[in-house]
Amino acid sequence: MGYPDGGGLTAEGRARREAVRLQATAMFAQDVPVPEIAGRLRVSHNAVYVWRRRWLADGEGGLASKGPSGNGWRLSNAQLDALAAALEEGPAVHGWVEDQRWTLSRVAELIVRLFRQRYTLRGVSLLLHRIGFSPQVPKLQGERAVHVESG
Template identity: 35%
Template sequence: MGIASWQPSKYSRVQLEERRLAALEWLQASTATHKEIAEHFGVSVKTVSSWKERLKKNGTLQATVAQGRTPFLTQEQHDQVRTLLREGPLAHGFPDDTWTTPRVRELIGRNLNVWYHRDHVRKLLHALGFTPQKPDGRAVERNDQRIMTWVEQVHPELEKKGG
């Protein structure tokens, strides 16, 4: 049994590019067969063929940048969403002054006819510069004066009766 060198089951993008660029010299020299190149670099003959095609088409084996999906909203529409959000939920017919992701989703859908998944709305809001806000835990109806009066007058009386 021959000694085989250990190789990872997955390579990083950097490692894959490094291997392609190392193979570039072999491909340009044209002295080795596809099979010999494949065996030396631990790839299939088909991979060597695709490298050769890529070199012919692009003139390089360097990695390309993945572009990703085209955004659903333009920059102008992002600005429009910011404006709509700053108008507040009440201005758009919601029952209270709280933005939730389902409400933001509905706002964008109604106004721009783009319906995001509710989980993606959070990412969109972050990209627009909005951050999650936590309620301060105080009721809108809170009356600090009545609370002070109760603490100063009623509470001591209750302690007297209980103690």
């Protein structure tokens, strides 16, 4: 699942986890056994073994937080603004004249046309939420439509 900051943890959450890893470094220096460290810090033995290898190789720096995980966003802020503007123009402007609904599959196709980036329908849904659009289920149709009012 994608999260706004990339890895599902806030900066505070990453800092808390880093603090736990740094507590482990003090215990490594005192030759505290791995099972005892794991018990004290309430983490898995495997995590402690990984941390110890990093600590031996790179010191405390090897246990520092590397920031949010994930690949980041594929579309820039300018591209997101352009996508929002295209959605506001309506489907007919972009070739869908049979009805005036944006569907996830249509938005995915629009993204390919505009930016040459492919997204799954779930990825399109997450992207639309990120830029302030919400999905709606039409009363007579089974496919999800996209509500194009920002908010």
